Amino acid sequence: MERQKDWTNILFLSLTPIIGVFGTAAYALKFGVEWWQPVLFLVSYVLVGLSVTAGYHRLFAHKGYESHPLVQAFFLFFGAMALQNSVLKWASDHRTHHKYVDKDWDPYSIKRGGLSAHIFWLFYKDGRAAGKYDNVPDLLKNRLVMLQHRFSSWIGILFGLGLPTLVGAAFGHPVAGLLWGGFLRIVVIHHTTFFVNSIAHLYGNRPYTDENSARDNWMLAFVTNGEGFHNFHHKFPSDYRNGIRWFDWDPTKWLIRTLAGLGLARGLRATPRPVIERARLKMAALEVQSRLPDVPSEIREAVRIRMDRAGQFLERAVAHWNRAHEKKREWLEQRASSVRARTWKKNLRAHRGCVARAREEWRAALKILARAPETA
Numbered sequence: 001m002e003r004q005k006d007w008t009n010i011l012f013l014s015l016t017p018i019i020g021v022f023g024t025a026a027y028a029l030k031f032g033v034e035w036w037q038p039v040l041f042l043v044s045y046v047l048v049g050l051s052v053t054a055g056y057h058r059l060f061a062h063k064g065y066e067s068h069p070l071v072q073a074f075f076l077f078f079g080a081m082a083l084q085n086s087v088l089k090w091a092s093d094h095r096t097h098h099k100y101v102d103k104d105w106d107p108y109s110i111k112r113g114g115l116s117a118h119i120f121w122l123f124y125k126d127g128r129a130a131g132k133y134d135n136v137p138d139l140l141k142n143r144l145v146m147l148q149h150r151f152s153s154w155i156g157i158l159f160g161l162g163l164p165t166l167v168g169a170a171f172g173h174p175v176a177g178l179l180w181g182g183f184l185r186i187v188v189i190h191h192t193t194f195f196v197n198s199i200a201h202l203y204g205n206r207p208y209t210d211e212n213s214a215r216d217n218w219m220l221a222f223v224t225n226g227e228g229f230h231n232f233h234h235k236f237p238s239d240y241r242n243g244i245r246w247f248d249w250d251p252t253k254w255l256i257r258t259l260a261g262l263g264l265a266r267g268l269r270a271t272p273r274p275v276i277e278r279a280r281l282k283m284a285a286l287e288v289q290s291r292l293p294d295v296p297s298e299i300r301e302a303v304r305i306r307m308d309r310a311g312q313f314l315e316r317a318v319a320h321w322n323r324a325h326e327k328k329r330e331w332l333e334q335r336a337s338s339v340r341a342r343t344w345k346k347n348l349r350a351h352r353g354c355v356a357r358a359r360e361e362w363r364a365a366l367k368i369l370a371r372a373p374e375t376a
């Protein structure tokens with residue numbers, strides 16, 4: 001079936017880069033750059049960008065946490081300024097992407113090529129019957145989301161271009177405001193968001209799963225407020241974090257934690273540590289297995305023992321973790337019993353110990369392999 005071209009999108013996505021990049025550059029060459037212009041760009045980039053990542057993506061599309069209606073309203077308002085459709089449509093497309101990743105139904109499947117996943121998929125109307133959003137029943141019930149769905153383009157154009165123009169006017173240069181905080185910001189957020197669909201499905205490593213094309217790419221995380229850890233994200237999509245190590249650049253995760261600290265977000269969903277480690281061990285085991293046939297049999301045996309032990313330690317870690325949380329829940333529900341609190345903390349400590357032991361074992365296995373002589 002011939003897909004229908006979406007001329008509004010084609011024109012909009014072709015003209016905005018010309019105005020945003022070349023227009024801003026030409027203006028800067030002619031009139032110079034004043035300090036407030038890059039600042040306006042950065043502030044609007046952060047406000048709108050985080051509304052897409054913490055709001056559109058991790059809150060509405062994946063339910064990685066719950067948030068106060070005020071926070072939702074903020075994300076819906078500033079997110080609309082990204083001009084990436086309403087949350088309803090965005091989240092529906094995105095849930096389809098996760099469900100059918102790399103398959104025909106994936107709206108931005110990388111199998112149709114990098115450029116298609118990046119932008120060309122937007123040049124066609126989607127085939128779905130108007131108003132058919134059966135994979136977002138929770139959002140259809142959210143009145144704020146439905147309100148935004150009706151007005152998102154208007155909010156995006158009126159406020160997304162109007163507000164920076166007003167800021168520019170306050171400094172005596174409305175056009176500079178429109179270019180830096182409006183068009184340039186729109187283009188940069190468009191393409192950095194699109195990079196997650198293109199680059200993050202092409203370049204980077206796959207520490208958690210090889211079941212799909214998603215990659216962890218720390219460089220991409222810097223320009224996407226933390227969305228570059230896409231391999232982790234596809235393996236554990238409802239985790240409110242994408243970069244899970246403390247030093248991973250994930251400002252979206254830090255924002256969600258801050259909101260939780262302020263009482264504006266709760267129910268942050270984090271995958272248990274041993275479950276994450278189990279995924280990593282599975283990937284490490286695949287690598288080990290591919291190299292085993294090339295080494296002498298006694299080394300093969302030593303490596304196997306280490307890997308098995310790593311798996312056993314992780315199973316024990318999962319058991320300790322489950323018990324810790326069971327005791328914590330009981331302790332919270334029944335308020336009291338220092339015995340339960342002690343058991344909870346003891347199991348939590350034990351689970352950490354088991355994770356550490358598991359890691360030691362599989363690192364040792366990799367080390368043995370690395371030093372092993374190859375059989376002829």
Ligand SMILES: [Zn+2]
Pocket residue numbers: 097196197201214230234
């Ligand atoms: Zn993806």
Ligand SMILES: [Zn+2]
Pocket residue numbers: 057061062094098233237
């Ligand atoms: Zn996602």
